[in-house]
Structure formats: C-alpha cells, structure tokens
Amino acid sequence: MANSLFEKYGGFSTIHSIVIEFYNSVLDSDVVGPFFDGTDMESLIDHQTKFISFLLGGPVSYPEAKLKAAHSNLDIQSPHFDTIKSLLGETLTAFDVEEADIEAVLEKIETYRTVIAA
Amino acid sequence: MAIASINEQLLRAVGVGIALFDGKSGNLQFCNDVFGEWFDDAGPGVAIQALFPELDFAELKARIDAGGRHSGELSFRRNRRTLVLAQIISQATVGDESVYVMECQNITRIRELESMLASYSKMVERNTREIQKEKDQVEELLLNILPRGAYDEYKSFGVITPKRYEDASVLVLDFVGFTKMAEQLAPANLVSELNELYTAFDQIGEQLGCERIKTNGDTYFCIAGLEDSELDHRASIIKTASLYRQFLKKRNENSEVDWVCRIGLGSGAVIGSVVGVKKYVFDVFGPAVSDAVAANTVAGDFEIIATDAFAAEGSHATQFAPSNSGMKVLIAD
Ligand code: HEM
Numbered sequence: 001m002a003n004s005l006f007e008k009y010g011g012f013s014t015i016h017s018i019v020i021e022f023y024n025s026v027l028d029s030d031v032v033g034p035f036f037d038g039t040d041m042e043s044l045i046d047h048q049t050k051f052i053s054f055l056l057g058g059p060v061s062y063p064e065a066k067l068k069a070a071h072s073n074l075d076i077q078s079p080h081f082d083t084i085k086s087l088l089g090e091t092l093t094a095f096d097v098e099e100a101d102i103e104a105v106l107e108k109i110e111t112y113r114t115v116i117a118a
Numbered sequence: 119m120a121i122a123s124i125n126e127q128l129l130r131a132v133g134v135g136i137a138l139f140d141g142k143s144g145n146l147q148f149c150n151d152v153f154g155e156w157f158d159d160a161g162p163g164v165a166i167q168a169l170f171p172e173l174d175f176a177e178l179k180a181r182i183d184a185g186g187r188h189s190g191e192l193s194f195r196r197n198r199r200t201l202v203l204a205q206i207i208s209q210a211t212v213g214d215e216s217v218y219v220m221e222c223q224n225i226t227r228i229r230e231l232e233s234m235l236a237s238y239s240k241m242v243e244r245n246t247r248e249i250q251k252e253k254d255q256v257e258e259l260l261l262n263i264l265p266r267g268a269y270d271e272y273k274s275f276g277v278i279t280p281k282r283y284e285d286a287s288v289l290v291l292d293f294v295g296f297t298k299m300a301e302q303l304a305p306a307n308l309v310s311e312l313n314e315l316y317t318a319f320d321q322i323g324e325q326l327g328c329e330r331i332k333t334n335g336d337t338y339f340c341i342a343g344l345e346d347s348e349l350d351h352r353a354s355i356i357k358t359a360s361l362y363r364q365f366l367k368k369r370n371e372n373s374e375v376d377w378v379c380r381i382g383l384g385s386g387a388v389i390g391s392v393v394g395v396k397k398y399v400f401d402v403f404g405p406a407v408s409d410a411v412a413a414n415t416v417a418g419d420f421e422i423i424a425t426d427a428f429a430a431e432g433s434h435a436t437q438f439a440p441s442n443s444g445m446k447v448l449i450a451d
Contacts, residue, residue, distance in 0.1 A: 012238055019234060020227075027198045041200035045233040050241065059245040 004057030005101050015052060022091045023048040031083040035074060055088070055105050064115050071116045081117040085109055134221050139166050141183075141209065141216025144175045153222060156201065166218075182209045182218060191225075202229045264400045265329050267345050268390065278400075280391035286343035287355040287385040287428070288402070288410035289328065291319070291362060294378040294419055296336035303375065311375055312336070315366075322361045326354045331402055339410075341402060344390060352432045355383055356448060359422045367420070380417035383424035383448075384409025385431060416443035423447055 009015060023045065027033050036044050053060050085106060092102045126148070129136045135153035137160065139146055144166040154160050157169055167175055170192070178188055188207040193200050203222040210217050260269050268278050293299070300308060316338060320330050323340050327349045331339040340358070343351030359381045370376045388404035409425045417423040421441075429438040429446035438446035 016231070016234055016238075020230065023230075033198050037198060041230065042233045042237075045230055046237040049234050049237040053238070053241065058241075060241045061245075 005097075005105065006053065006056040006058035008101070009056070009095075009097060012053075012058070015056065015058070018091060018095050019045075019048050019052045021094060022052060022088065025087045025091060026084070029083060029087060032080050032087070035076070035080070055108055064112075067112060068115050076117045078113065078117050081113055134223050135203070137220045137222075139218040139220065141179075141218055144179070144218070147217070153220075156196070156203070156222065178207065182207065183216075185209075193229075199226070200229075202226045264392070265331075265344055265390070268392065268400055278392045280389055282404075283344055283388050283390060285351075285386065286341055286388050286402075286406055287351040287383065288388065288406045289340050289342075289355050289359055290337060290382045290384075290407075290410040290414040291359075291379050292337045292414060294380060299375070300336075311377075315377065318365060319362055322365065323358050326358050326361075327351070328354055328358045332399060337414075339402075339407075341388070341406075344388075344402075350432070352385055352428065352434055355385075356422075356434060356437065359383060359448065363420055363422060378419045380414055380419065381422040382410045382412065382414025382417055383422065383428050384411070384413055385425075385428045413445055416441075416445060421447055 006012075006015060009018075026048065027036065027044075036047075039047070050060060050062075052058070054062060088109065089102055089106055092105060097105075129148070130150045132150070133152060135150065135156055137146060137149040137153045146160060146162060146164045146166065146169070148162070149157075149160050160169060165175075166173060172192070181188060187209070188205075190205050191202060192205055193202040195201075202225050204225045205223075206221045208219050210219050257269075260272070264272065264278070272278050303311070312333075316330070316333055319338055319340070323330060323342075326342070327346055328340045328342040329344065331341050333339070340355075342354040342358070343349055362381065363379060366377050366379055384406045386405040386409065388402045388406045390400065390402045393399060393401045409427065413423040413425055413428075423441065423443065423445050424438060424447075425445055429435055438448055441447040
C-alpha cells in the first residue's frame with residue numbers, strides 16, 4: 001500500500017477533492033448521470049469514494065464477483081463505461097496527476113470493462 | 119412597502135439565499151437571485167406554503183410573532199443532486215409592517231463531505247478488520263508448522279536462522295501394522311483417525327512442554343527442551359510417552375480400530391531449522407533425533423524404549439530396565 005497512487009497523491013486528505021470533482025462530472029453527464037437518478041446522495045458519494053479509492057489503490061479491494069454482482073442489473077453498456085473512463089481521466093488531469101499515473105489508472109479500470117458493462 | 123435600494127442591492131449580493139414574506143399573508147415579497155435559483159416557482163405573491171409545503175404557516179406565525187424563530191434543514195433533488203439547505207426564519211419590521219425574513223444557506227457540500235467521510239472511514243475500518251483476520255490466519259498456519267520461538271524470530275527479523283540446542287529430548291512414535299490398516303480402512307476414515315490421535319497427542323504434549331515437530335504417515339515426532347531451558351525435558355518426554363500409551367490403550371477399549379504404538383526416546387544435541395525455500399517446514403536433526411528413531415525401530419507393542427544415553431542422564435535411570443534390544447525399556451504404568 002505504501003507505493004499506491006492513493007498514498008502518492010496525499011491519501012484521503014487530498015483524494016477527497018478528486019472524489020467530489022468526479023462526483024460532479026458524473027452527475028452533469030447526460031450519458032452516465034441517469035444511472036444515478038434514483039440514488040440518494042449518501043449512496044452516490046459512497047460509490048464515488050469507493051470507485052476512486054479502489055482505482056487508486058486505496059484501502060479497499062473488491063473481488064470481481066462482487067463488482068459484477070453490484071452492476072449486473074444496471075444495464076451498463078460499453079459506451080457508458082467509456083464515458084466514466086474519460087471523465088475519470090479528465091478529473092485526474094485537472095488535479096495534476098502525472099500522465100503515466102493516469103495511464104496506469106485507466107489501464108486498471110479497463111480490465112473491469114467486461115465485469116461492469118454488459 | 120418599499121425596501122431601500124441600497125438594502126436590496128446588499129441582499130442581492132450575499133451568497134446566502136434570502137426571501138422576504140409578508141408577515142400577515144405569508145406571501146413572497148422579495149427574493150434574491152441565489153434563492154431564485156433554488157426555487158423555480160419563487161415570484162412575488164407566491165404563498166410560503168406553495169414553496170415549502172412541509173411548513174405549517176399558522177404554527178410558524180404563532181411562534182415567530184411570539185418573538186421566536188424557526189430553524190430547520192430541508193433537502194430536495196435538483197439536477198440529480200440532493201441540495202441541502204439550512205433555513206432560518208425570523209421576524210423584522212419594515213415601517214410598521216411585519217416581514218418574515220428567510221435565510222437559506224447551502225450546506226450541501228458539508229453534507230457531501232460528511233457522507234464521504236463516513237463512507238471512507240467505514241471502508242478503512244473494514245479493511246483493517248480484514249487485514250487483521252488475514253494476519254491471524256497466517257499466524258495460525260505458521261504456528262502449525264513452526265515452534266513459537268522460531269515464529270517470533272521470523273516475525274521480528276523475517277528469517278529463521280538454524281539453531282543448535284545443546285540438549286533436548288525427542289520422542290518418535292509409530293503404529294504397529296499401519297501399512298495393513300492403511301489398506302483396510304477407507305482413506306477418509308484413516309485420515310480422520312490419525313487426525314484425532316495426533317490432535318490428542320498435541321494436546322497431551324503441550325501440557326508437558328512437548329511440541330510436535332512433524333508427522334510422516336504413521337510416525338509422530340515431538341520434542342521437549344527447545345523453548346524452555348529450565349524444563350526437565352527428559353522427565354517431560356517420559357511422562358508424555360507414558361500418557362500417549364495410556365491414552366491409546368484406553369481409547370482402544372471403545373474404538374473400532376485398535377492402535378498399537380511403539381515409542382522411541384532419544385536425547386542430546388539437535389539443530390532446529392526451517393528447511394526448504396517455498397514449502398518450508400521446521401525440522402530438527404542431530405543425535406537426539408537419530409537416537410529416538412533408532413529406539414523407535416526396536417520398540418515392541420506398546421513399549422517405550424530409550425537409548426542408554428537417554429536412560430543414564432538425569433534422575434530417571436531407575437525408571438528403566440535393560441531390554442534384549444540393547445537399549446532400555448521404560449517400566450510403564
Ligand atoms: C471499475 C469501475 C467501477 C467500480 C470499482 C465500481 C464500484 C461499485 C461498487 C463497490 C458498488 C457497490 C456499492 C455498495 O453498495 O457498496 C457499485 C454500485 C453501483 N455502480 Fe459502480 N463501479 C464501477 C463502475 C461503474 C460504472 C461504469 C457505472 C455506471 C455507468 C456504475 C454505476 C453504479 C451504480 C448505479 C451502482 C448502484 C448504486 C446504488 O444505487 O447504490 N459503476 N459500484
């Protein structure tokens with residue numbers, strides 16, 4: 001955990017701004033925003049916190065089966081996944097995350113495409 | 119009624135949402151842009167209940183006219199977000215007319231951060247619990263294959279150096295006719311029998327300061343004197359051997375399978391070490407081990423045999439008698 005991006009970028013005390021920014025950009029997106037129409041604020045924040053922490057190597061891990069189960073009846077398609085992925089890239093860029101690190105995060109999320117998207 | 123234009127400009131400039139309601143009718147007189155952005159329906163003359171259906175105007179009026187104020191929190195969805203506003207209503211007098219002043223402060227971000235903190239700390243707590251559980255499991259596994267001392271060394275230094283113990287006692291036990299039993303019993307049955315026996319041996323040994331080193335099929339090795347230099351390990355191992363023997367005899371009375379043991383005892387120097395790189399096990403070598411193995415091979419049914427050297431050391435000589443194997447037999451029971 002010591003060398004995770006999560007630690008490198010300052011742990012939760014700085015990562016929380018990334019979470020908020022990502023949360024806002026997802027909600028403003030007409031492609032993926034509607035997935036969260038029925039989600040209350042707590043659950044939504046919870047999702048984005050876990051999402052960012054997970055992808056940056058924070059103190060959480062999800063077995064694939066669990067992620068699959070959490071998304072299986074949401075009808076998430078590949079274009080939705082693409083949107084989330086590019087929003088994530090934009091958010092990380094806005095927070096001056098290094099190019100190589102962003103690439104690594106995007107590579108990591110890509111490995112979950114078939115797990116999350118139908 | 120008129121609001122001085124300077125006041126109006128001020129109200130428009132602040133970041134707080136401000137609305138003024140007529141103290142009699144409860145209808146909106148004025149609101150600033152911040153307020154207007156939150157409430158699409160806000161326009162002059164709109165009733166306060168139309169904007170805030172959950173407010174009981176009559177009750178509010180009674181409270182505020184008595185000099186009190188109303189404070190509350192309201193939340194609603196807007197653009198997929200949940201807006202949370204802290205609301206304060208108080209009374210003011212403009213000219214001789216009563217006006218209700220409503221201030222709304224956007225505390226959404228605070229609530230979002232609180233939620234995030236809750237989510238994050240739950241995540242961390244769970245993660246910590248999981249890590250601890252994993253650690254416990256690893257420790258349990260390691261303690262199955264390592265003596266406590268070696269495990270502690272491993273935990274502190276990450277390595278286990280081979281160690282020479284000048285004097286320890288070793289017990290080697292095996293079962294008569296095991297090969298035949300292995301053929302006759304169902305494998306699951308055989309394993310569960312052995313498991314039960316070895317577990318009982320472990321428990322008996324532990325009481326007396328003996329530690330199991332390994333098992334090899336029907337052969338069970340344990341040692342005394344590795345951890346505790348004060349222990350009279352010969353006495354311990356003798357006692358342990360007698361108890362193993364007693365335990366088996368007793369168990370055989372009510373058990374379908376008859377187990378007959380042979381026990382060899384040896385003592386002297388041993389080297390304890392972790393052997394192997396990936397699938398490592400803790401093992402001991404040295405004269406005490408070879409002696410115990412040699413004694414075991416000449417033991418008869420339910421006999422406890424020790425080398426001469428073992429029997430001669432310490433105060434146990436009188437417990438042993440010569441045997442025709444050239445070693446000493448313990449006068450058991
Ligand atoms: C690797 C990428 C992702 C990760 C790690 C992830 C993580 C999670 C987790 C852990 C949950 C369960 C929350 C809980 O109950 O504990 C969840 C639920 C959910 N996810 Fe994701 N997610 C990912 C991608 C996506 C995408 C691409 C979308 C939509 C476009 C999405 C939409 C949702 C929704 C709508 C829920 C249910 C939220 C609720 O109503 O509580 N997720 N996700």
